[in-house]
Amino acid sequence: MKISTKGRYGLTIMIELARRHGEGPTSLKTIAKTHDLSEHYLEQLIAPLRNAGLVKSIRGAYGGYKLSDEPANITAGDIIRVLEGPISPVEGIENEEPAKRELWMRIRDAVKNVLDSTTIEDLAQYTEDDGTEGYMFYI
Numbered sequence: 001m002k003i004s005t006k007g008r009y010g011l012t013i014m015i016e017l018a019r020r021h022g023e024g025p026t027s028l029k030t031i032a033k034t035h036d037l038s039e040h041y042l043e044q045l046i047a048p049l050r051n052a053g054l055v056k057s058i059r060g061a062y063g064g065y066k067l068s069d070e071p072a073n074i075t076a077g078d079i080i081r082v083l084e085g086p087i088s089p090v091e092g093i094e095n096e097e098p099a100k101r102e103l104w105m106r107i108r109d110a111v112k113n114v115l116d117s118t119t120i121e122d123l124a125q126y127t128e129d130d131g132t133e134g135y136m137f138y139i
Contacts, residue, residue, distance in 0.1 A: 001089050001111065003080065009037060010045045010083040011076060011123070017055065018071035018124035025057075025064030045083065052082045071124055077115035087112050 016031045028046060032039035046065060049055045054074060055065045067074065081087065089107045090096075096104060 001084075001087060003084060005041075006045060006083045007080050009042065010049060010079050011120075012037065013042060013045060013049065013065075014054065014067070014074065014079050014120045015123045017065060017067050018074075018120040021067055021071050021124075025062065025066045027064040030064070048082050049079070052078075054078060054082065067120075071121035072119050074120050075116050076118045076120065076123065077112060079120070080115055087115065 012035055013028075013031055016034065017026055020026045028042045029039050031037070032042050046055065046057075050057055050065075053068055056068045057063070057065055077087070087108060088104075089111070090104050093101055093104045093108070
């Protein structure tokens with residue numbers, strides 16, 4: 001399974017809304033400018049997120065979008081499924097021979113586990129200073 005820009009930018013929208021949670025609605029123009037993305041493309045992505053009930057739109061001069069639930073209650077898996085479809089490394093798993101089917105199912109389950117156990121609150125709280133880039137590997 002390859003995550004396209006739809007999934008990646010959809011996560012960007014949702015993480016930005018999580019960072020601004022409780023501050024009122026955020027415009028797509030603000031998100032696009034902050035992340036140097038196309039506002040027009042973000043408009044195409046926000047519609048399925050709204051239809052799925054993950055975000056609410058607020059009309060008016062100070063309108064925009066906000067999360068429909070707490071950031072801790074929305075997972076990366078929720079977002080990826082809306083924008084990318086079912087999580088599966090290959091199509092037609094049920095038609096594979098048993099050994100390969102088992103491998104594909106284990107890969108699928110591992111990816112699902114990561115996506116479903118990672119909330120947008122977790123992602124919004126991540127910063128470059130978390131030390132994750134400070135590892136040194138010696139061979």
